[in-house]
Amino acid sequence: ATTKSWWATTSDTVGSGTTEQPRPDNYYTAAKADQMVDGLKKTFESIDGQLSAFSTSFATAVPQVSAQGVASYSTKFDAEDWTGELEASLTTFDNNGVPKLTSQWKFAAKLDSQAADSGWSSGRNIVTYDTANRVGVPFRSGSGGIPTPQLNLLDTSYVSGNDAQNYLEYLRGNRTQELAKVYRTRAKLLGDIVNAKARPVAAPAAPYSAANNPGYDTFKTTSTYANRTPMVYVGSNDGMLHAVNGSLEGPDAGKELWAYVPGALFNGPSGTPSINGLASIGNPNFSHRFMVDSTPLAIDVDFGRTGGTAVGTTNWRTILVGGLGKGGKAIYALDITNPALVTSETAAAQNVLWEFTDDDLGYTFGQPVVVKTRKYGWTVVAGSGYNNRNGKAYFFFINPRTGALLEKVEAPCPALTLPSTPACSASNQAGMAHINAFVLDLTDGYADAIYGGDLMGNLWRLDITGTSSTSRYPAPERFARLVGSNDEVLPITSxxxxxxxxxxxxxxxxxxxxxxxxxxxxxxxxxxxxxxxxxxxxxxxxxxxxxxxxxxxxxxxxxxxxxxxxxxxxxxxxxxxxxxxxxxxxxxxxxxxxxxxxxxxxxxxxxxxxxxxxxxxxxxxxxxxxxxxxxxxxxxxxxxxxxxxxxxxxxxxxxxxxxxxxxxxxxxxxxxxxxxxxxxxxxxxxxxxxxxxxxxxxxxxxxxxxxxxxxxxxxxxxxx
Known part of the structure; x- marks a missing residue:
């Protein structure tokens, strides 16, 4: 008899004599009608449970809505086939404030339709980051596209010969290689959305005052931006950040406008493309990997006041800044000011601002913060994440316009006050992934401190009130030490x-x-x-x-x-x-x-x-x-x-x-x-x-x- 496994959890058998075998849980003979009906019921219940076991996040774009309701967006995933879903709903509230969600569209089916036939090539605008030349390019081979050394990272280890071009087309949505069993068969093009949540972006609506942020009132009241198409940005483990039309109605509602493949994903976080880089996605012997697995932040910033320089003319932009979560050790930034300008891949590539990497940057769990500082003006601040090179905790200050590193501040590794508190090292990580800022006045945007927690139970506070361009920020203060009743370390991961x-x-x-x-x-x-x-x-x-x-x-x-x-x-x-x-x-x-x-x-x-x-x-x-x-x-x-x-x-x-x-x-x-x-x-x-x-x-x-x-x-x- 064969060995019992997950498919046979009872002692029942089928056959007789030497052919007797364990009976699969969902197998019943038609001669036993009661067992057959019961088996079918259990099978459908199992299928229903698998399809319903989704992850759901809830997000809206605007601070105020009318009585007719508000658009909301939910992300889901199915661990049975590692597919995802982005669903738009009209959310209304009754007199008791109880919400009701009425589905308007689902993105996965729309994306499959958009990429069908030759749509994977002609119907999608997909761009990536040229890591050598530090510029956005179309997600294509050839002149003006992905440079050859980077393209060769798509040459898979499980297909003979150089299949980089075929595999690039597979990632874009070409299904022909799936039919030939060359690459993994996908139930849907949209990959699973696990830890990333939807980020809706509507018209500019920050509370910045004209006195403290010149030019913002003009920016947010200009028709181009005040009436811009509502968008939803969501990362997926298919290797892309999808930019989706967030309208609830109309022919383009729920349609992908463009998509971004972070350049850091080509090589993967450990330099093994076919194991945990983009080349791993199509392996027929698929083992799930994370790719764009973090929620981005959308914010309005003045590019005329960044990097410690204030030019005479204001230059307001809406940017999207995010990490890769379990997918990698990088931070990216995109210009999402005007969706109407994305009419081609060349135009979409111009929206790619930068990608940031550093030897001391680990897996980018958590969300960067974007605030004004007295020293640098508008600044992106990020924590060092998990599993970086030396295990220490850092605060990174990044120019939101150029991606240049302005300053890196190291948190001192605490003295060994507890036997269970190891020194910061590659094998004993401090692990500071989640940070936040305190903004003194929301109409102004200036922050006075950045707070971050680590896996060692330390709550750090970094003073960013300094104004001198020649002096570094002070070392972060170990603000609090969080322990349990037996003095054991309590890790912070939120x-x-x-x-x-x-x-x-x-x-x-x-x-x-x-x-x-x-x-x-x-x-x-x-x-x-x-x-x-x-x-x-x-x-x-x-x-x-x-x-x-x-x-x-x-x-x-x-x-x-x-x-x-x-x-x-x-x-x-x-x-x-x-x-x-x-x-x-x-x-x-x-x-x-x-x-x-x-x-x-x-x-x-x-x-x-x-x-x-x-x-x-x-x-x-x-x-x-x-x-x-x-x-x-x-x-x-x-x-x-x-x-x-x-x-x-x-x-x-x-x-x-x-x-x-x-x-x-x-x-x-x-x-x-x-x-x-x-x-x-x-x-x-x-x-x-x-x-x-x-x-x-x-x-x-x-x-x-x-x-x-x-x-x-x-x-x-x-x-x-």
């Missing part, structure tokens, strides 16, 4: 979020701990925490651990960095309010606890905030695959000042459980219901399973008594 508490104007740095990067992380029961740590006020951060600028506060007695849990108050019952005394307490933390009969709860996604309430999701995975995890989530919402629960019906633990999918997105909306403002917290879910699972849920929160002027990460929706 973005720190600075939040200002209304009324007191105190600045809190909020951050959760936990990781899900490797297979061992799936089963760890290590208890994690969520922290809210005071750092001065909205006007200035604290340089000595005290609350400055508030005359009613006295200095903190233990004002030394790094701050630790001994300086903070533990919240044990979130139904009870606290009164934080900044003379002795520099913040609070909450234990996330252990999951019942499962891995520990941990924070894997970025927190969000609204009017002094911070919300975050804790996840307990229950999968054996860190690339496609599932599990359950708890959603928390906590008032910063009182430490009390911001959820309706959250209980003493102040959380709402989600068992039908892992929560990966949380966004506060301000919904105007019949003239009354109401804060609404929406949760987008990963691995949303079952026909009744809603990819976006409303979480009931306690409504603030009034809306303040300091609004971070929220959107206003008008209904009725």
């Amino acid at each position: 973005k720190p979020l600075p939040v200002v508490q209304p009324g007191t104007n105190r600045r809190y740095i909020t951050v959760g701990t936990g990781r899900l990067l490797d297979s061992p992380d799936l089963s760890t029961t290590q208890a994690q925490r969520f922290f809210a740590i005071l750092d001065g006020t909205n006007a200035a951060f604290s340089r000595d651990g005290t609350i400055s600028g508030q005359t009613r506060d006295l200095p903190l007695a233990t004002g030394n960095f790094p701050l630790t849990v001994s300086n903070m108050l533990q919240l044990t019952n979130l139904n009870n309010k606290i009164s934080l005394d900044p003379r002795t307490q520099i913040g609070w933390y909450v234990d996330l606890g252990a999951a019942e009969n499962g891995p520990g709860w941990r924070v894997l996604s970025d927190p969000t905030s609204f009017y002094g309430t911070v919300a975050f999701a804790a996840t307990s995975p229950n999968s054996t695959n860190p690339c496609s995890p599932n599990g359950t989530s708890r959603i928390y919402a906590i008032d910063l000042g009182s430490g009390s629960c911001g959820l309706t019906g959250g209980g003493a633990g102040c959380y709402v459980s989600k068992t039908d999918g892992v929560v990966i997105d949380l966004t506060f909306y301000s919904v105007n219901v019949n003239g009354v403002g109401k804060s609404v917290l929406l949760a987008g879910k990963d691995n949303c399973v079952g026909t009744n699972c809603q990819p976006v849920d409303k979480v009931d929160t306690v409504n603030p008594s009034a809306l303040g002027l300091q609004r971070l990460n929220w959107r206003e929706i008008l209904v009725n």
Whole structure:
């Protein structure tokens, strides 16, 4: 008899005597009707479950919409065949703020149609980056296209002879080589979209004032930009960032306008193109690889004020800046100011601004930040990511116009205060991937500090208030050391979020701990925490651990960095309010606890905030695959000042459980219901399973008594 495997999980057999074999779970003879019907039901249930196990993120482009609703975009993937989906929906809200998503189009089918027949060549505008000459070029061979040395990196190791040209056509969407079984057969051209989320971009709408940002008012009110086509940008593990028409209606709605193949993907992150570079995608013996696996940032910047130079004429652009996540060690930037100019591949290639690489830049998880600095003007700032050359943590300052490295600031490796805290090295990585900035005035754009967390439980703060063009930024301050009840290191793998508490104007740095990067992380029961740590006020951060600028506060007695849990108050019952005394307490933390009969709860996604309430999701995975995890989530919402629960019906633990999918997105909306403002917290879910699972849920929160002027990460929706 043959050896039983995944296809035969019972003791049943078929055949007789020497021909008796294990019965596949989905095999039943027609002579046994009851078993046949039961088998068919189980088979279809299995198929339904596989098709429904998608990852869903939720994003909208505009801060205010009418009662008719708002366009939203969800990304999905299917781990059975590693295909992806980008779906546009009309999202409306009822009088209680409950969202309803009505599908308008799906991108995968439109892309297949666009590339059909000869459309892969004539119907798509695909460009890449010439890494030698540092310029955008059409994703084609020949004159003006990919230079020969770079093109030869598409010569696969699993096809005899130089097949670079054929393979390039395969990547563009030519399916003929699939029929001949030369390259992997794709169910859809659109590859899986796992960790990348959709980035919608509509008209310019930043709150920059004319006094602080000359020329911006003209830029955003000029018809060309005020009425530009709404676009959606999304990275995929087919090796491309797709630029898609985000309109909900019309003949071009959901159509790919152009696509970008990062040049760094040709060689792959380890210099082995056929193993983890572009050449690996078509291998018939396919092993899944990540490519463009991170969410880009879209922002308006003035190219006339970059790199420390301010020219007389302003030059406002909308740029898209992103990393590759698990796909590589590079950062790219694209000019997306005017989609109407993309009429050919030559035109699209002009939108490629730069790619940035560095020996000390690791896998670019997390999102760069783009802010104004007193020293350099508009600047891209990125963390060093995971698995870089020497294991140290760095902040990179990059010119958004040219991609030139302006400055690289190294975070000092902390002294070995803990036996479990190794020195920074290639084998023991600090791993600082997720950073954030505190912008003093949103109408201005200047930031005073960059915050970043690493795998060693360090929360760093970099002072960027300096103005001297001849002096380097100081070394980052080890602002806080985050440990558990047994002094064990708590890793940080999500973005720190600075939040200002209304009324007191105190600045809190909020951050959760936990990781899900490797297979061992799936089963760890290590208890994690969520922290809210005071750092001065909205006007200035604290340089000595005290609350400055508030005359009613006295200095903190233990004002030394790094701050630790001994300086903070533990919240044990979130139904009870606290009164934080900044003379002795520099913040609070909450234990996330252990999951019942499962891995520990941990924070894997970025927190969000609204009017002094911070919300975050804790996840307990229950999968054996860190690339496609599932599990359950708890959603928390906590008032910063009182430490009390911001959820309706959250209980003493102040959380709402989600068992039908892992929560990966949380966004506060301000919904105007019949003239009354109401804060609404929406949760987008990963691995949303079952026909009744809603990819976006409303979480009931306690409504603030009034809306303040300091609004971070929220959107206003008008209904009725």
